[in-house]
Amino acid sequence: MRTLIATAALIALASPAFAHFQEILPSADVLPEGGKVTVDLVFTHPMERGPTMDMARPARVGVASEKGVEDITSTLTEVPVDGKQAWRFERDVAEPGAEILFVEPKPYWEPAENKYIVHYAKVVVDGYASGEGWDRLVGLPVEIAPLVRPTGLWTGNLFRGVVLKDGQPVPGAEIEVEWVNDGSVMPPNEAFITQVIKADDMGVFSYAMPKAGWWGFAALIDGPEAQSPDGKPAATELGALMWVKATDMGGAK
Template sequence: MLLSLPFVTLALPAPASAHFQEIVPSADVLPDGGTVTLDLVFTHPVEGGPVMDMARPARVGVLAGGRQTDLTDALAARPVEGKGAWTLSHTLAEPGAAIFFVEPQPYWEPAEGKFIVHYAKVVVDGFASGEGWDARVGLPVEIQPLTRPTGLWTGNLFTGVVLKDGKPVPFAEIEIEFINDGTVTPPNDAFVTQVIKADANGTFSYAMPRAGWWGFAALVEADKEVTSPEGKPVPVELGGLIWVKATDMSTATSGK
């Protein structure tokens, strides 16, 4: 049976480019608690674009202290390059990890002939507690970190396990990109998106070679096809993303 989904029609990006749903906070650790701001943009991070038009998310929330809080009403439009993007702020008043997540609207990618739904999350550590960072949100596809995803140095090995419906996905493919500030020019397209595979237990590792925000996108195919705008059955790419920040020791030591 074919499913009917709402969709967003996008302008065609370069077919070789990987799409990344960003949910990036103003800090990965709030040592004194306080307010964190998160920006939600759908883009190609290493290449700095093109930015894709992001419809208002179906759901945005935070998991903290074992409780989920819906933050969808807190979203405010914040266009980037004239395309739909979003922002929100949330105050961390208690110690512990706050796991922010977004369920975007499905969108139609005509260049690839499929719908794409990427569930993304990021961990912000309130009061530098170091607690609660491995809790599962319960997204259809999700990366559960096995390395604490906050307070990481450049070069640290980040390890996670890819889950679909709560079960490990053997040999899942993971695409990796960093948010480029324009100071890195990849030698060619092969360097834009790093690609690795999980092992038989759905576990993967990657050493982040540069400071900044890194996105890990585990990609799987949905169990059911849906109907395209042309009325044809097409596959749905489900993504489980997690964003992780690496910090240079030299920068931290100098206090910059």
Template sequence: MLPRPLLRSLLAAALYSAFVPPASAHFQEIIPSADVLPEGGAVNLDLVFTHPFEGGPVMDMKRPASVGVFAGGKSNDLTDRLVPASTDGATTWKLSYDLPEPGAAIFHVTPQPYWEPSEGKYIVHYAKVVVDSFASGEGWDEMVGLPVEIRPLTQPTAVWTGNIFSGVVTKAGKPVPFAKVEVEFINDKGIKAPNDAYITQVIKADANGTFNYAMPTAGWWGFAALLEADQPMKSPEGQDVPVEEGALIWVNAKPMGQ
């Protein structure tokens, strides 16, 4: 039998944890001004680290470790094109890029690790988005070669609302069985969730690392496969802590008949 004071302490801790609201999901956004450029041309991208459905809070982003674009079988570093910006008083980033040739351009960002004290871990979300120049329909399934990455099985630049988006979660180029995938909508429509469980949708990949999700409304949807890094990092206090590596892809669903 446990001593009564210890029993009371354990009970209080259990009750506390039962009523503490779940931490909001972090998503690294890399959102273009358009996902299809029918005549080619310039595209602007906004890089924001936030909670998309709730519209914030926006976290300060250090200058990303790297930003690039993969197009025509080649990768170009765009880190020197980054321009600091501000969203809700937090540091965010912008860049512009011209796409004069047909084909898919896959923009991607590797942020610096973000320390989340409430979860006792670092977060590194490798995020990407496809922009199709001249509506070519080509190259959208190419892989950038990120440490963790989602391979799209559905053309992400031609998705109607209600279509199913499918992808494969990979780590070091290999599928990750039963990976957890969080899904959030950039809620610029003021949609009210019935309860907190609806803010971040959670699905699991199958034994081959494949997941499927039907987007119920038009707009930008983020798919974040969350995996633990092989190596820990040192916390600000010098302790070994886990690192959450996120494989993110952003997909824009279009309304039919509008």
């Protein structure tokens, strides 16, 4: 159950805006013998364990592999989280190699920030622990190109990536980083909820993951000017999201 921890609840009263993250989290990042993986799509605030927002049925959900890009939107099942709309699908990974699972959500209107949010999120699942194909790009409008294999990572490993817009690096891009809190961590104050880093002049960023679990990297880029639901000028936030899992050596089997 995703509920606000006490500290986050106090922060929610003090701050009108949270770091939104489009989750696309599989039941495993590596399938050593292939098989099925369950993938959950939730629009939420991972470190604070909520609140969860209603997520409209995505514009597109797909898989990029050596065979190309496959649209699997029709396989979605609605699975509410905290009474809010969320989604799930299953994927049978039958062959060795990386499958890049991705979601293109419909724009989400955030009145507190007077903007639409569109977070293009992806995650890599490695079939048969092949270690192949993990750097394949989907070709999304905004996307993170990994410079480190994003599967089979130990806690403390350095994850590196390049922020791309229309296939080109974004110098100085700002990246927000959050951990999917399982309830074991209570941030001492608001500064610890969302980590913030900046890409260099080549769009490259790096971050050492200090705890086991899923980490979301959200590169935020200004999109085209839009109109709010009441017809007034509004902004658009494009997010290039990538999810990476870290595993403790001590708990590895």
